[in-house]
Amino acid sequence: xxxxxxxxxxxxxxxxxxxxxxxxxxxxxxxxxxxxxxxxxxxxxxxxxxxxxxxxxxxxxxxxxxxxxxxxxxxxxxxxxxxxxxxxxxxxxxxxxxxxxxxxxxxxxxxxxxxxxxxxxxxxxxxxxxxxxxxxxxxxxxxxxxxxxxxxxxxxxxxxxxxxxxxxxxxxxxxxxxxxxxxxxxxxxxxxxxxxxxxxxxxxxxxxxxxxxxxxxxxxxxxxxxxxxxxxxxxxxxxxxxxxxxxxxxxxxxxxxxxxxxxxxxxxxxxxxxxxxxxxxxxxxxxxxxxxxxxxxxxxxxxxxxxxxxxxx
Amino acid sequence: xxxxxxxxxxxxxxxxxxxxxxxxxxxxxxxxxxxxxxxxxxxxxxxxxxxxxxxxxxxxxxxxxxxxxxxxxxxxxxxxxxxxxxxxxxxxxxxxxxxxxxxxxxxxxxxxxxxxxxxxxxxxxxxxxxxxxxxxxxxxxxxxxxxxxxxxxxxxxxxxxxxxxxxxxxxxxxxxxxxxxxxxxxxxxxxxxxxxxxxxxxxxxxxxxxxxxxxxxxxxxxxxxxxxxxxxxxxxxxxxxxxxxxxxxxxxxxxxxxxxxxxxxxxxxxxxxxxxxxxxxxxxxxxxxxxxxxxxxxxxxxxxxxxxxxxxx
Numbered sequence: 001x002x003x004x005x006x007x008x009x010x011x012x013x014x015x016x017x018x019x020x021x022x023x024x025x026x027x028x029x030x031x032x033x034x035x036x037x038x039x040x041x042x043x044x045x046x047x048x049x050x051x052x053x054x055x056x057x058x059x060x061x062x063x064x065x066x067x068x069x070x071x072x073x074x075x076x077x078x079x080x081x082x083x084x085x086x087x088x089x090x091x092x093x094x095x096x097x098x099x100x101x102x103x104x105x106x107x108x109x110x111x112x113x114x115x116x117x118x119x120x121x122x123x124x125x126x127x128x129x130x131x132x133x134x135x136x137x138x139x140x141x142x143x144x145x146x147x148x149x150x151x152x153x154x155x156x157x158x159x160x161x162x163x164x165x166x167x168x169x170x171x172x173x174x175x176x177x178x179x180x181x182x183x184x185x186x187x188x189x190x191x192x193x194x195x196x197x198x199x200x201x202x203x204x205x206x207x208x209x210x211x212x213x214x215x216x217x218x219x220x221x222x223x224x225x226x227x228x229x230x231x232x233x234x235x236x237x238x239x240x241x242x243x244x245x246x247x248x249x250x251x252x253x254x255x256x257x258x259x260x261x262x263x264x265x266x267x268x269x270x271x272x273x274x275x276x277x278x279x280x281x282x283x284x285x286x287x288x289x290x291x292x293x294x295x296x297x298x299x300x301x302x303x304x305x306x307x308x309x310x311x312x313x
Numbered sequence: 314x315x316x317x318x319x320x321x322x323x324x325x326x327x328x329x330x331x332x333x334x335x336x337x338x339x340x341x342x343x344x345x346x347x348x349x350x351x352x353x354x355x356x357x358x359x360x361x362x363x364x365x366x367x368x369x370x371x372x373x374x375x376x377x378x379x380x381x382x383x384x385x386x387x388x389x390x391x392x393x394x395x396x397x398x399x400x401x402x403x404x405x406x407x408x409x410x411x412x413x414x415x416x417x418x419x420x421x422x423x424x425x426x427x428x429x430x431x432x433x434x435x436x437x438x439x440x441x442x443x444x445x446x447x448x449x450x451x452x453x454x455x456x457x458x459x460x461x462x463x464x465x466x467x468x469x470x471x472x473x474x475x476x477x478x479x480x481x482x483x484x485x486x487x488x489x490x491x492x493x494x495x496x497x498x499x500x501x502x503x504x505x506x507x508x509x510x511x512x513x514x515x516x517x518x519x520x521x522x523x524x525x526x527x528x529x530x531x532x533x534x535x536x537x538x539x540x541x542x543x544x545x546x547x548x549x550x551x552x553x554x555x556x557x558x559x560x561x562x563x564x565x566x567x568x569x570x571x572x573x574x575x576x577x578x579x580x581x582x583x584x585x586x587x588x589x590x591x592x593x594x595x596x597x598x599x600x601x602x603x604x605x606x607x608x609x610x611x612x613x614x615x616x617x618x619x620x621x622x623x624x625x626x
Contacts, residue, residue, distance in 0.1 A: 299622070
């Protein structure tokens with residue numbers, strides 16, 4: 001089924017304890033759409049904005065991955081959004097050195113007619129009112145509307161965020177964001193309360209990402225605890241969360257399903273894609289994967305978390 | 314098979330945001346032996362020390378659970394070890410208000426003849442040299458020698474701890490302790506390096522407990538990622554780690570096995586017992602369980618973490 005991705009496209013400056021890179025391809029829509037592309041949804045469209053400096057190698061990569069870029073506005077003379085981040089030794093914490101919004105400062109997503117009836121929608125981390133505006137531009141309600149956000153919006157735009165959540169049936173966030181939104185020490189309680197903030201309907205999905213500790217999927221009354229992929233070395237965690245979302249919704253769009261069993265698998269596929277994203281700089285870890293590599297890590301995750309009662313209990 | 318537990322017995326003062334209790338039955342050997350008792354190992358003996366104030370209700374509890382207390386020394390006129398702890402709102406962090414060692418200050422475990430050939434041995438969190446001294450008093454090497462420790466010994470008695478680990482084939486610790494011992498951001502790397510610190514032999518087991526995020530079992534070249542039990546409310550986390558160890562080794566002692574499949578199950582049984590321990594004050598959560606209750610939570614953990622590839626991949 002069709003999948004629409006709305007979010008940022010960026011040329012980042014990334015510093016890790018081991019290496020540094022200028023003009024690293026980044027942005028939420030970039031990672032989401034690349035990850036989703038491995039499941040070949042019927043139509044995979046991106047809406048975003050870049051400057052004239054957005055490089056040919058990026059356009060070529062989108063073409064290779066069969067991602068429809070006709071919804072990406074190119075601002076004449078403009079510069080692409082750029083985030084400058086520096087990772088600490090443990091790779092779990094990072095400082096933002098600079099955020100140059102550039103053309104992203106005035107980004108008001110306009111959904112082209114061809115993308116106005118997506119079956120699946122991902123709203124990358126942008127201002128909550130803009131996310132809601134995208135939802136309002138659509139001709140029909142998608143089967144799944146998946147939302148991302150960040151501490152900045154939770155703290156400063158809480159009303160807008162809560163309003164947007166009421167038009168959303170799937171929400172992905174990390175554990176610190178969940179604790180910021182729901183002031184309770186238990187992530188289980190937080191997940192349940194977050195579900196109640198979503199649109200009433202058949203399906204209410206919350207995924208709390210816990211980095212090296214895996215993820216929790218709250219699906220209606222169900223709870224699924226997914227393991228993390230056991231990476232010994234993380235090369236660049238930038239975009240891992242977006243990649244997770246892309247793998248998650250890409251798989252569901254391919255299946256044309258939002259069943260609980262498929263959502264569990266979607267969390268595992270998201271985990272697999274994110275593990276590949278962390279293993280190289282920028283988008284390089286998810287530019288040239290094969291389905292065999294993806295399924296191999298899916299099986300690995302199954303092996304490392306499977307157990308059963310002994311016989312004759 | 315026979316199981317020997319060496320550790321502390323205590324009468325604690327516990328404060329949580331919701332309640333407080335004086336003379337709460339505690340100590341590593343207490344929680345370990347109570348948890349292990351649910352698997353009815355052939356002989357379950359405890360070696361430790363208490364004062365004359367150790368209450369009759371505690372002795373009665375041990376009798377009910379068929380725990381052999383003949384190795385517990387009662388110091389005439391002495392006072393039992395007492396820890397005074399205060400939990401923060403999130404229940405994950407706590408302050409030690411006071412540690413009154415009392416009779417525990419001069420504790421030098423003397424293993425009675427009847428306990429000198431245990432098949433399974435747990436060394437609760439005491440000074441590493443004392444742990445090694447227990448190992449040296451035995452007539453034969455146990456199939457599994459399971460060690461616990463704490464930050465205090467890691468920081469101040471590192472050489473002694475490393476020496477004791479070389480005589481041990483199973484080590485349980487939490488994630489912050491693992492990171493303190495092995496200065497590496499990846500818990501996967503830390504677990505592997507900890508295995509290398511253990512005695513050479515058929516089996517080298519490291520379990521890293523991650524609290525609300527579950528546990529990692531490193532078994533020779535295998536890795537198992539166990540989910541946490543999804544508790545919405547934690548009443549008193551005191552002794553949860555010891556209870557985990559008791560459930561872990563109690564199950565293995567019952568099975569008479571240290572196979573990988575049984576060790577995976579043992580981690581799950583440890584998780585289940587620990588979840589019950591957290592749900593009431595002190596030892597109350599693990600005083601009157603049934604095997605049905607334990608198996609019910611085992612199945613619950615399986616349900617919440619099981620997944621599989623879709624058909625026709």
